[in-house]
Amino acid sequence: xxxxxxxxxxxxxxxxxxxxxxxxxxxxxxxxxxxxxxxxxxxxxxxxxxxxxxxxxxxxxxxxxxxxxxxxxxxxxxxxxxxxxxxxxxxxxxxxxxxxxxxxxxxxxxxxxxxxxxxxxxxxxxxxxxxxxxxxxxxxxxxxxxxxxxxxxxxxxxxxxxxxxxxxxxxxxxxxxxxxxxxxxxxxxxxxxxxxxxxxxxxxxxxxxxxxxxxxxxxxxxxxxxxxxxxxxxxxx
Ligand SMILES: O=c1ccn([C@@H]2O[C@H](COP(=O)(O)O)[C@@H](O)[C@H]2O)c(=O)[nH]1
Numbered sequence: 001x002x003x004x005x006x007x008x009x010x011x012x013x014x015x016x017x018x019x020x021x022x023x024x025x026x027x028x029x030x031x032x033x034x035x036x037x038x039x040x041x042x043x044x045x046x047x048x049x050x051x052x053x054x055x056x057x058x059x060x061x062x063x064x065x066x067x068x069x070x071x072x073x074x075x076x077x078x079x080x081x082x083x084x085x086x087x088x089x090x091x092x093x094x095x096x097x098x099x100x101x102x103x104x105x106x107x108x109x110x111x112x113x114x115x116x117x118x119x120x121x122x123x124x125x126x127x128x129x130x131x132x133x134x135x136x137x138x139x140x141x142x143x144x145x146x147x148x149x150x151x152x153x154x155x156x157x158x159x160x161x162x163x164x165x166x167x168x169x170x171x172x173x174x175x176x177x178x179x180x181x182x183x184x185x186x187x188x189x190x191x192x193x194x195x196x197x198x199x200x201x202x203x204x205x206x207x208x209x210x211x212x213x214x215x216x217x218x219x220x221x222x223x224x225x226x227x228x229x230x231x232x233x234x235x236x237x
Pocket of ligand 1: 015123183184193
């Protein structure tokens with residue numbers, strides 16, 4: 001698929017501990033965000049009933065980044081199935097067996113055609129080459145992303161979480177099939193915060209992202225609805 005033909009969607013990360021705040025943000029980005037993302041901070045603080053309440057009928061990206069032994073991850077996937085997420089994350093460094101266990105659990109626990117996209121986190125967008133070296137990986141982020149991406153796709157994953165910097169290399173290596181989801185997105189001039197491998201929405205779309213994930217540049221803006229609309233317009237331009 002050519003990059004100009006690709007439609008890149010916006011996922012908004014609702015990172016808060018407060019259900020009322022999450023609901024307000026979800027409402028503010030209604031019609032602009034294709035998917036809302038709830039992750040560890042919200043689920044641990046507010047609980048899974050609150051996850052279900054905030055999501056309601058909205059497409060839900062449940063970003064729990066599962067990483068444990070295969071039996072535990074498989075059981076966790078089954079335990080989450082009542083939430084009917086559209087997307088679910090796990091860490092590729094958990095290994096092939098762990099990812100295959102997650103896929104098997106999905107196939108068993110979800111009705112036909114309703115299982116979530118399983119997205120393998122490659123190298124967190126908050127990490128650079130130095131951070132990788134600190135955890136014992138001598139290769140650069142791009143090499144490590146490509147290595148884990150190959151393992152993830154061979155283990156039944158539907159797509160990958162990566163930074164926009166790796167998109168072109170991933171498309172060259174893996175083609176159009178993987179769903180590529182990129183956090184670490186910053187509109188021009190926005191603060192990077194703890195993110196290291198960042199790109200703008202337009203750059204990520206041009207590089208081949210299926211979805212971009214944006215949190216603080218929207219949720220911490222004076223007008224979250226306007227900030228989300230501006231990013232959606234940048235993606236559509
Ligand atoms: O590599 C990763 C994987 C997940 N995330 C998540 O995306 C959002 C980004 O939020 P911002 O406020 O736009 O930085 C956040 O929920 C992370 O948990 C990521 O950033 N990088």
